[in-house]
Amino acid sequence: MDSDSGSGCSRSSSPDLVVDDSAGSFFSNKIFQTYCHENRADDEAGQGRTERCSGGGKTKSRSDPDKNEGQDLRLKVNSRERKRMHDLNQAMDSLREVMPYAQGPSVRKLSKISTLMLARNYILMLSGSLDEMKKLVGDVYGGGAAIQSRTAAHPVITPAAPAAHHPLHPLAQSLHSLVGSTPPGLQHHSPCPAAASAMHSPPSAGFLGFHASVQGLLKDPLHLASTYRHFPGMPCPCSLCQPLPTTTSTLHSLSMIK
C-alpha cells in the first residue's frame, strides 16, 4: 500500500504522524501528485491510481476514456474524502496524546476503537474522582453550605486548596491519585522507576488498570472499574499509583451508567 509505505513501518493507523499543514508530507507518492494537481491534467497519475487504487480500496477501473470529466470529479471527491479521513485521524492522534496510555516510538498505538473506549472510561474516571473530591471537600468544611459561605468570604475556589492544610486528609490522597492518573503530558511528577522498568505503561496507565492487555480491558467497559485497583505485572510502590478504596465504588457505579 502506498500510504503504508509512506508512513513507515510503525503500523500506525495513519500517516498523520508525519503530517503537517503543508499537506504534502504524508502524500509522498502518486496520490500526493494527484492531490496537488487535482485541478490540472492529472490523467496519468489519476489513471494509475484508479487502476490499482494505490494498493487499497476497490479495484474498479474506468476503462472508458471518454469519462475524463467524471474521472476528474471522482478524483476530487476522493482527495476530499482522503483529507477528511486524515483530519479525523489527526483528531484521533490528538486524543491519544492526552490519554493515560504509554506513548513512544516503541509502543504500539492504540487502535481507534480502543482509543474511543479508553477515552470514555477515562472521562468517567475523572468525573468520578471529581465527584469524590467535591464530597471530600464538603466533609472537610462540614457540608456544602459551609463551602458556599466560606468561598464567598474567602476566594478559595480550587478544591486542592484545603489539602494544603490537611496533607494527611483523604482528600490529599485523592488528589494524589488524581495526579497519578493524569496523562503523561500533564503529569506533575515523573513516572516512578518501578513502573517504568516493569512496563511500557506509565503509572497513570497502571492506575487505570491498563497494563499488558489493553484490548482485554477495553472490550468490556466495566472491566476498568472492576480492576483498576489491581496492578498485575506492575509492582509499583509509588504512592501515586495507589488509588483510594472509595474511588472504586464511585467508578463502579459510574461505569454502570450508559
Place this chain on the structure above:
DNA sequence: TAGGCCATCTGGTCCT
C-alpha cells in the same frame, strides 16, 4: 494462515 486494523475508493444521502 487467520484475524485485526487500517487506508482508500466509491456510491448514496443530507445539507447549504
Place this chain on the structure above:
DNA sequence: AGGACCAGATGGCCTA
C-alpha cells in the same frame, strides 16, 4: 451544484 458525512467493499500490513 457542491461539499460533508457515512457505510460498504477491497486489499495491504502486521501479529499471534
